[in-house]
Amino acid sequence: xPFPQALREALMAAFVALMLAIPLIGxxxxxxxxxxxxxxxxxxxxxxxxxxxxxxxxxGLLRGRGRPLGLAIKMPALPPNASTMFALVLGVFALVLPFxxxxxxxxxxxxxxxLIYVMLGWGLNIVVGLAGLLDLGYVAFYAVxxxxxxxxxxxxxxxxxxxxxxxxVLAAMFGVMLGFPVLRLRGDYLAIVTLxxxxxxxxxxxNWKEFSGGSAGLTSIPRPSFFxxxxxxxxxxxxxxxxxxxxxxxxxxxxxxxxxxLIFALAxxxxxxxxxxxxxxxxxxxxxxxxxxxxxxxxGINPTNVKLSAFALGAMFGGFAGAFFATRQGFISPESFNxxxxxxxxxxxxxxxxxxxxxxxxxxxxxxxxxxxxRDFSQYRMIMFGFAMVLIMLWRPQGLVAHREPSIxxxxxx
Amino acid sequence: MSLLTxxxxxxxxxxxxxxxxxxFAAEDGRITxxxxxxxxxxxTVFNCLTGFYKPDVxxxxxxxxxxxxxxxxxxxxxxxxxxxxxxxxxxxxxFPRMTVLENLLVAQHNTLHRASFHTLAGLLGxxxxxxxxxxxxxxxxxxxxxxxxxxxxxxxxxxLPYGDQRRLEIARAMCTNPRLLCLDEPAAxxxxxxxxxxxxxxxxxxxxxxxxxxxxxxxMSVVMEISDHxxxxxxxxxxxxxxxAQIRANxxxxxxxxxxxxxxxx
Numbered sequence: 001x002p003f004p005q006a007l008r009e010a011l012m013a014a015f016v017a018l019m020l021a022i023p024l025i026g027x028x029x030x031x032x033x034x035x036x037x038x039x040x041x042x043x044x045x046x047x048x049x050x051x052x053x054x055x056x057x058x059x060g061l062l063r064g065r066g067r068p069l070g071l072a073i074k075m076p077a078l079p080p081n082a083s084t085m086f087a088l089v090l091g092v093f094a095l096v097l098p099f100x101x102x103x104x105x106x107x108x109x110x111x112x113x114x115l116i117y118v119m120l121g122w123g124l125n126i127v128v129g130l131a132g133l134l135d136l137g138y139v140a141f142y143a144v145x146x147x148x149x150x151x152x153x154x155x156x157x158x159x160x161x162x163x164x165x166x167x168x169v170l171a172a173m174f175g176v177m178l179g180f181p182v183l184r185l186r187g188d189y190l191a192i193v194t195l196x197x198x199x200x201x202x203x204x205x206x207n208w209k210e211f212s213g214g215s216a217g218l219t220s221i222p223r224p225s226f227f228x229x230x231x232x233x234x235x236x237x238x239x240x241x242x243x244x245x246x247x248x249x250x251x252x253x254x255x256x257x258x259x260x261x262l263i264f265a266l267a268x269x270x271x272x273x274x275x276x277x278x279x280x281x282x283x284x285x286x287x288x289x290x291x292x293x294x295x296x297x298x299x300g301i302n303p304t305n306v307k308l309s310a311f312a313l314g315a316m317f318g319g320f321a322g323a324f325f326a327t328r329q330g331f332i333s334p335e336s337f338n339x340x341x342x343x344x345x346x347x348x349x350x351x352x353x354x355x356x357x358x359x360x361x362x363x364x365x366x367x368x369x370x371x372x373x374x375r376d377f378s379q380y381r382m383i384m385f386g387f388a389m390v391l392i393m394l395w396r397p398q399g400l401v402a403h404r405e406p407s408i409x410x411x412x413x414x
Numbered sequence: 415m416s417l418l419t420x421x422x423x424x425x426x427x428x429x430x431x432x433x434x435x436x437x438f439a440a441e442d443g444r445i446t447x448x449x450x451x452x453x454x455x456x457x458t459v460f461n462c463l464t465g466f467y468k469p470d471v472x473x474x475x476x477x478x479x480x481x482x483x484x485x486x487x488x489x490x491x492x493x494x495x496x497x498x499x500x501x502x503x504x505x506x507x508x509f510p511r512m513t514v515l516e517n518l519l520v521a522q523h524n525t526l527h528r529a530s531f532h533t534l535a536g537l538l539g540x541x542x543x544x545x546x547x548x549x550x551x552x553x554x555x556x557x558x559x560x561x562x563x564x565x566x567x568x569x570x571x572x573x574l575p576y577g578d579q580r581r582l583e584i585a586r587a588m589c590t591n592p593r594l595l596c597l598d599e600p601a602a603x604x605x606x607x608x609x610x611x612x613x614x615x616x617x618x619x620x621x622x623x624x625x626x627x628x629x630x631x632x633x634m635s636v637v638m639e640i641s642d643h644x645x646x647x648x649x650x651x652x653x654x655x656x657x658x659a660q661i662r663a664n665x666x667x668x669x670x671x672x673x674x675x676x677x678x679x680x
Contacts, residue, residue, distance in 0.1 A: 280536040280543075281519075281526040284512070288520040291509035298464060298507075299521050299590055300495030406513045410555065410567035 006060030014053035021045045083401065087358050094264060098257045108256050112263055112328065114368045116321055119267040121348040121360035123317030126274060128346065129355035130283065131310035132290025134191040137178070137198025138345050141171040141315035143205060143337035145322025150218045150332055160224045164323050171319020172312040179311035183304055186293070198342055206334040217333025224259065224327045231255035259328050266324060270317045271357055277313070279407045286310050351392060353399025362400050415477055417442050417626045418594055423472035425458055432458045434650040440594060440626040445616065447629045447637045450647035451670060456630045457504060460596050463628075464501045465490030478593050495524050500592035502583045504599045510572025514563055514582055517571050518554035521589035526550055557585040561615060577608040581615065588619065594626050595619065601633040609633055613640050638662065646670065
């Protein structure tokens with residue numbers, strides 16, 4: 001970019017920064033002896049604005065030299081099956097993690113959280129990434145799954161394995177319920193309605209106290225057992241505890257490791273199911289719907305069925321994850337299902353690269369681990385997190401893994 | 415009896431009569447062209463036939479193997495799926511991020527979806543579905559060869575050159591196994607060589623498939639060369655009908671395209 005233009009852009013950016021910085025940084029409420037007073041910090045403003053000016057100028061000048069943003073790092077040429085290999089390595093790592101020296105209680109708990117988000121991301125990927133339906137209320141299905149497990153387990157004493165499919169079916173039914181009114185909507189309008197739907201579920205759970213316990217939530221949700229053998233130090237008479245069954249020392253870590261493998265298996269199930277669906281007519285119809293709904297109609301595809309199946313299946317996996325969340329926490333309240341959760345799950349899908357299964361894993365790990373690792377930076381944590389996200393979107397605007405693998409190949413160019 | 419009979423078709427948008435009492439027929443094994451100046455209502459007729467618009471007045475009857483389908487009463491996707499009306503679009507509507515082969519498989523969705531037993535058989539990998547998929551791929555391959563895109567089968571549809579995208583869209587429409595193929599300006603934006611190839615392709619479809627072709631086209635060299643029957647619309651109304659020679663000699667058609675002396679004087 002020629003110098004005058006870069007200068008003009010830098011001045012514009014500096015002006016915007018100045019307008020923002022004067023009220024936000026320039027004035028400060030200070031507690032003095034005589035009560036509250038306003039302090040000014042115009043030196044800070046000056047530093048900030050000049051930093052923006054210089055940064056923007058350098059960026060503008062660099063852009064002229066054939067580099068898209070000065071940031072775009074050229075990816076090394078990867079072998080064609082690199083992503084498969086990488087996925088395999090990740091899978092093996094996840095499989096052995098609890099038994100490596102890394103596998104202490106904190107790490108495994110953290111890994112469980114990451115896996116919950118991976119599963120949610122994979123579930124939402126069906127709706128957003130494949131079918132192209134922008135859903136901002138995905139957390140509603142997570143909540144439906146969690147509450148249905150909690151209520152069935154508390155009130156009827158049903159086991160986790162019985163409740164899991166019920167939670168999935170109920171969530172899928174809610175998915176269809178949401179799907180019907182939004183059949184004609186697309187894009188922004190769809191996003192608004194799904195956002196409202198997500199909030200509705202949360203507000204109902206918050207206010208219907210007799211049913212859901214209101215803001216106090218549901219407590220003492222039964223913890224999972226190893227197919228009927230509980231993870232307790234002193235089992236009730238007549239029961240065999242997990243450690244007794246295998247003749248091990250009792251350790252609280254055993255339950256956590258079991259939970260870890262449970263969510264690992266559930267997440268893998270979601271993944272293999274989705275991968276398989278992509279190669280079936282319905283999966284291709286989802287993608288076709290994302291690409292062009294009018295063309296789908298002209299080819300005789302019933303868009304209603306295609307959309308509802310995407311909503312239902314995406315919701316079902318959200319429900320599974322919810323049931324797992326409830327049994328892991330032992331306590332749920334509407335607090336856990338606010339809009340921020342939906343936003344994080346959507347961010348995982350978008351950041352990972354719409355429709356990419358591997359991208360979801362990387363993005364989920366990133367979005368959950370970075371704030372965790374940055375705990376030492378205390379109050380600057382979220383700023384650094386936001387900065388990292390901006391950098392990634394500048395570097396890879398299509399998402400981390402933008403490559404789309406065809407669902408079928410004819411091969412052998414004859 | 416004709417494959418498609420359109421009678422007294424009228425479509426209004428508010429006060430504007432886009433199509434005014436138009437009747438025509440399309441026969442098996444023949445190419446029927448609908449021509450007319452811009453804004454004459456040609457694409458509106460297509461949108462009506464394929465269920466995107468509902469006509470205010472009129473009847474569209476498609477006679478498929480002795481079964482009658484009243485198109486004005488059917489949902490758009492059923493018109494394509496059951497009555498067998500396939501179409502292409504003036505501004506190409508492929509699935510750009512899917513491969514060429516995938517585009518052709520999506521076109522066979524209904525057959526495949528039934529064979530996969532609404533996904534279940536496919537999920538379990540039963541042979542019933544695998545055979546159906548093989549047949550679908552074979553059909554797609556056959557069409558890829560006929561439109562000369564066999565080599566591009568695994569490329570993204572959106573990355574193809576413009577002319578290839580036009581031909582792919584026709585192949586995709588043919589993969590739905592239609593009885594009536596509606597082509598909306600298939601030669602728009604093509605160079606003379608590509609237009610000639612396209613004319614050859616449409617003639618080949620006419621010769622080898624037992625279907626009727628409806629064609630909207632501005633490129634008169636293509637229209638006059640391949641059409642068996644031509645319907646001329648102007649301001650929504652049918653002003654002429656006949657074979658290419660008759661249309662070329664029709665004063666009303668010439669007036670609609672070139673204007674009349676009176677209009678010039680006015």
